[in-house]
Amino acid sequence: MKILVIGSGGREHALVWKLKTSPQFPKIYCAPGNGGIAQDAELVQIKADDLKGLLDFALKEKIGLTIVGPEAPLAEGIVNKFMQKGLNIFGPTKELALLEASKAYSKETMQRLNIPTAAFEIFDTPDKAIDFTNRSLLFAAHYPLVVKADGLAAGKGVIICKDRRQAQLAIEHMMVRKAFGKSGEKIIIEECLAGEEASILVVSDGINVIPLASSQDHKRVFDGDKGPNTGGMGAYSPAPAVSEEMHKRIMNEIIYPLINGLAKENKFYKGVLYAGIMITKNGPKVLEFNVRFGDPETQAILPRLKTDLADLCLASIEDKIDQIKLKWEEKTSLCVVLASGGYPGEYKNGLEISGLEEALWEGSPDTYIFHAGTKLQSANGKSQIVTDGGRVLNVVSLGDNIRQAIDKVYKAAHKIKFAGLHYRKDIGHRALERYLEDTYMGAQAD
Numbered sequence: 021m022k023i024l025v026i027g028s029g030g031r032e033h034a035l036v037w038k039l040k041t042s043p044q045f046p047k048i049y050c051a052p053g054n055g056g057i058a059q060d061a062e063l064v065q066i067k068a069d070d071l072k073g074l075l076d077f078a079l080k081e082k083i084g085l086t087i088v089g090p091e092a093p094l095a096e097g098i099v100n101k102f103m104q105k106g107l108n109i110f111g112p113t114k115e116l117a118l119l120e121a122s123k124a125y126s127k128e129t130m131q132r133l134n135i136p137t138a139a140f141e142i143f144d145t146p147d148k149a150i151d152f153t154n155r156s157l158l159f160a161a162h163y164p165l166v167v168k169a170d171g172l173a174a175g176k177g178v179i180i181c182k183d184r185r186q187a188q189l190a191i192e193h194m195m196v197r198k199a200f201g202k203s204g205e206k207i208i209i210e211e212c213l214a215g216e217e218a219s220i221l222v223v224s225d226g227i228n229v230i231p232l233a234s235s236q237d238h239k240r241v242f243d244g245d246k247g248p249n250t251g252g253m254g255a256y257s258p259a260p261a262v263s264e265e266m267h268k269r270i271m272n273e274i275i276y277p278l279i280n281g282l283a284k285e286n287k288f289y290k291g292v293l294y295a296g297i298m299i300t301k302n303g304p305k306v307l308e309f310n311v312r313f314g315d316p317e318t319q320a321i322l323p324r325l326k327t328d329l330a331d332l333c334l335a336s337i338e339d340k341i342d343q344i345k346l347k348w349e350e351k352t353s354l355c356v357v358l359a360s361g362g363y364p365g366e367y368k369n370g371l372e373i374s375g376l377e378e379a380l381w382e383g384s385p386d387t388y389i390f391h392a393g394t395k396l397q398s399a400n401g402k403s404q405i406v407t408d409g410g411r412v413l414n415v416v417s418l419g420d421n422i423r424q425a426i427d428k429v430y431k432a433a434h435k436i437k438f439a440g441l442h443y444r445k446d447i448g449h450r451a452l453e454r455y456l457e458d459t460y461m462g463a464q465a466d
Contacts, residue, residue, distance in 0.1 A: 022081055023330065025050045025061065026068050026098075027089025030357070030392035030414040031315035035087055036061045037390065038322045038329045046084075046330060051077070055405045056391025056413075071098050078107055086110065087333055091172055091312050095121035099291075110333040111291040112311050116282070119293075119309040123208050124170050126309050133281035135274055137306040138166070140210035146195040149207060153187045159211035163187075166210050169194050171203030175239070175251035176364055180212060213307065215300040216261045216450065219317045220270055222295075223332055224279050226288025228341040230332075231271065233324055233348055234262040235317040236450070237296075241364060243446045250364045251411060254447030255320040256354045256422065260454045261299055270297060270304045278309075290336050319390050319414045320355040324348050351386070351418040354425040356433050356447050360393070361440025363410035368440065369393075371407040375435040379415065383432030386418035407438055422451045 023046045025035050033056050039048055040060055050057045051064035051074060066073040068090055075098075078086055086102060086109040088094055097114035111117075118125040130137045139159045143149035152160055159165060167190040169177030177200050181187040187209070194204035221232040235257035241247040262270070274295060282289050294310035294317070322329070326347035335344045360367035373394065380387055393409015415433045419425030426448050433443060 021046045021084040021330070023048050024064075024074075024078055024081075024083045024086045025089060026074060026086065026093060028052050028054045028057070028068065029089065029315055029409075030390040030411065031313050031318045032089040033057045033060070033390040033392070034319045034322045034414075035089065035313065035329070037388070038325065039087075042328050042330045044328070044330055049077075049081070049083070054391045054408065055394035055396035056389070058396050068093050069096065071096060071101055074098065075101055075105065075107075078102065079105060084108060085330060085333060085337075088312060089315075091117070091120050091310065094311055095172060108334065108337050110336060112289055112293075116287060116289050117311045120311045121172055122170055123168050123308070124206055127208060127210075129278075129282075130306060133277050135277050135281075135306060136303065138210040138213050140208050142170075142206065142208055144206045146191050149191045149195065149209060150188050152209060153184050153191070160209070162211065164212040166208075166212050167191060167194065168208045168210065169200045169204040170206035170208060171200070173200040173203045176200075176249055177203055178249050213298040213300055213305055215298045217307070218259045218262045218297045218299060219255070219314055220262070220267075220275070220295045220297055221292055221314060221317065221321065222271075222275055223292050223336050223341060223344075224289050225336045225339045225341040226290050227279075227283060227339070229271075229275060229279055230341050230344055230346060231267070231275070232292075232346070233257045233321050234259040234267065235314070235320050236261065237314065237317055238444060238447055241359075241442075241444075243444050248364055250359075252314075252316045252357065253359065253444045254354070254356045255314075255316045256352065256425070256448045256451055257317070257320040257324060258352070260422075260451050266299060266304065270295070274304060274306055292336075316355045316357055316411075316414055319416050320353045323386070323388060323416055323418055324351060324353050349418065351420060352422045352425045352451075353416060353418050354422070354429045354448050355414050355416045356429050356443055357392070357411050358413040358415065358433060358436060358441060358443045359411050360407055360409070361442050363442065367410055369395075369406070369408050371438045371440065373405045373407060373412070373436065373438045375437050376405065379432040379435040382435050383415070383417050383428045387428060387432050388416045389432075390414040390416065412438070412441075422448055422455045426452060 417428035
């Protein structure tokens with residue numbers, strides 16, 4: 021079987037790496053890929069937003085399965101185009117990709133299906149939005165609140181505002197200065213939920229659902245959850261905050277109502293669904309839905325998955341999710357993102373990366389490096405890996421517990437060098453606190 025993975029980040033490298041372990045021994049292509057993916061798949065020089073080029077390639081090569089990594093091609097309707105030509109493609113149609121592509125659509129869907137989420141208001145002009153912040157109505161009287169760009173913004177279109185002035189600056193930033201282009205033509209203002217975040221990924225065939233392992237992302241760029249939001253600076257799996265009881269609540273109060281509610285409206289969601297959850301004192305509430313594998317959650321989850329990923333994706337396409345039984349490594353996985361200096365703002369590309377082999381050796385066994393923003397180039401007669409993006413590398417380690425995983429991943433990350441390298445030093449801190457507390461309580465009981 022031939023498989024095409026679309027995208028060029030760490031998520032796509034993790035997908036390619038996992039597909040390589042398939043007992044079906046597939047021939048794997050990746051478009052456009054990156055410097056690390058080039059070692060595991062044949063790169064195709066077609067951009068992820070070139071839907072016609074991707075379709076023509078898939079038809080020519082008789083691709084048996086296409087997996088879409090980033091959200092933009094899904095939002096543009098790549099699934100619809102492939103399906104019209106009888107090609108197997110993993111992901112939701114353009115209409116259902118709006119769950120991520122339009123936060124307004126997503127919030128209105130949750131409201132219609134009685135899915136718990138933050139109170140919100142939608143605005144299509146800056147004057148209306150600013151007027152709302154000037155009036156003491158509903159949740160606007162209670163800061164902090166959250167201002168979100170309606171459309172896709174690479175995980176950066178969310179601003180938490182501590183007071184009215186910050187809220188109005190955020191509105192101006194998005195709607196007047198157009199920091200996120202058309203994505204900020206409409207915005208959502210919502211209450212700021214307090215609690216602990218978790219990421220729940222499930223795979224659906226439109227009727228049946230199977231959950232993947234839980235995980236937790238770290239959005240802020242600096243230690244202590246400080247600084248601006250990013251696409252994600254690290255993740256770990258499983259997430260201790262998601263107990264068995266909480267997981268059942270999330271499935272029963274959020275996931276099943278969404279999938280079943282859409283099906284009743286004759287909208288059958290196929291593919292992976294990512295639910296960003298805030299576990300509040302009043303139960304789980306949805307922060308956002310994504311319509312593709314999370315990044316960097318995927319990098320933390322897939323090393324724990326024993327089941328064939330190709331089988332899982334095909335089961336979603338062929339309405340056979342109920343026939344899949346997932347098997348997992350009983351270990352903790354931790355992913356740390358190595359970023360360019362200045363990210364999520366301006367940064368330099370083309371910086372040579374060293375220490376990749378040493379990092380793998382330091383963290384062995386069960387340590388992996390997934391490339392995100394890298395490029396393979398020739399210089400002085402030799403090939404070298406250089407930086408080519410904001411999030412450059414993902415270092416992932418498995419351990420018997422969160423403490424072991426943290427120790428391994430940071431020893432490995434320390435070996436990697438490039439100018440301006442930045443990464444958080446506290447990925448997994450919440451899980452570690454729980455682990456140490458449980459260990460202490462267990463020792464006291466003994």
